[in-house]
Amino acid sequence: MCTGSPSSNGSQSEEGSTTEQAPQEQQAETERERPAEQQLRTPTHAVVAAATAEDILAEYGSNLKLLECNSQVAELLTILRDKNTTRSDFKFYADRLIRLVIEESLNQLPYTHCDVETPTGAIYEGLKYRSGNCGVSIIRSGEAMEQGLRDCCRSIRIGKILVESDANTHEARVVYARFPDDIGSRQVLLMYPIMSTGNTVLQAVNVLREHGVPESCIILSNLFCTPMAARTVVNAFPKLKILTSELHPVAPNHFGQKYFDGI
Numbered sequence: 292m293c294t295g296s297p298s299s300n301g302s303q304s305e306e307g308s309t310t311e312q313a314p315q316e317q318q319a320e321t322e323r324e325r326p327a328e329q330q331l332r333t334p335t336h337a338v339v340a341a342a343t344a345e346d347i348l349a350e351y352g353s354n355l356k357l358l359e360c361n362s363q364v365a366e367l368l369t370i371l372r373d374k375n376t377t378r379s380d381f382k383f384y385a386d387r388l389i390r391l392v393i394e395e396s397l398n399q400l401p402y403t404h405c406d407v408e409t410p411t412g413a414i415y416e417g418l419k420y421r422s423g424n425c426g427v428s429i430i431r432s433g434e435a436m437e438q439g440l441r442d443c444c445r446s447i448r449i450g451k452i453l454v455e456s457d458a459n460t461h462e463a464r465v466v467y468a469r470f471p472d473d474i475g476s477r478q479v480l481l482m483y484p485i486m487s488t489g490n491t492v493l494q495a496v497n498v499l500r501e502h503g504v505p506e507s508c509i510i511l512s513n514l515f516c517t518p519m520a521a522r523t524v525v526n527a528f529p530k531l532k533i534l535t536s537e538l539h540p541v542a543p544n545h546f547g548q549k550y551f552d553g554i
Contacts, residue, residue, distance in 0.1 A: 358392060358536040371546070400510070424478045425447060427452060429453075429454060430454075463494045475502055479499060479504055480512055486515070486517065489522075493524065510533075511533045512534055514546070520542075
């Protein structure tokens with residue numbers, strides 16, 4: 292609705308008619324306007340995402356990126372957090388969100404220019420990945436993202452890291468790691484869907500660095516991240532790239548159990 296200054300002709304009579312409007316007419320007018328108001332209502336998730344997008348550069352730096360927030364992403368996040376979502380639906384919609392995050396993570400990889408000849412004999416100036424990409428999943432929940440990466444990148448090599456918490460100190464420690472022999476010369480997509488504290492990711496990145504992977508060559512593909520975890524990882528590894536779908540104080544820590552076991 293456009294608003295402006297009323298004209299001098301008839302402005303007084305318009306105000307008078309509004310004041311003297313019958314209660315029944317006012318109620319009817321309210322009912323007519325309500326659907327339009329509902330259509331224009333902005334979802335809470337969109338408001339939060341917009342505020343986060345404005346503040347993310349100052350708060351976390353340019354290497355933390357959020358998946359574009361639209362109605363589709365908001366619905367997926369809602370379904371995965373709903374306690375009434377069945378296991379089959381949970382896995383289906385989780386795989387959809389994983390695919391979106393993986394696709395956007397691939398956009399963070401380095402590309403090189405490439406010219407190809409089309410079937411008509413024309414030359415097309417395009418792009419291709421630079422050689423030497425691989426994935427690394429943090430066991431167990433990170434394995435849920437492996438198929439999404441394989442669906443996008445044929446024959447990509449995937450390593451694994453197992454990080455456990457000490458029963459007494461609750462300190463995260465790496466108990467198993469298996470990588471391609473030449474991982475130090477590769478770009479690494481580190482896959483871990485849930486970050487509550489960031490401690491598991493810190494240990495995983497330390498192991499990758501010990502195997503010769505530069506911090507700037509690691510891209511963390513993540514679904515759900517708390518602000519505390521984001522600050523922890525960004526402060527420890529400012530050159531690490533992080534791609535996540537959501538920053539929220541409460542992470543759905545049931546993800547791994549429900550995805551694999553249906554609990």
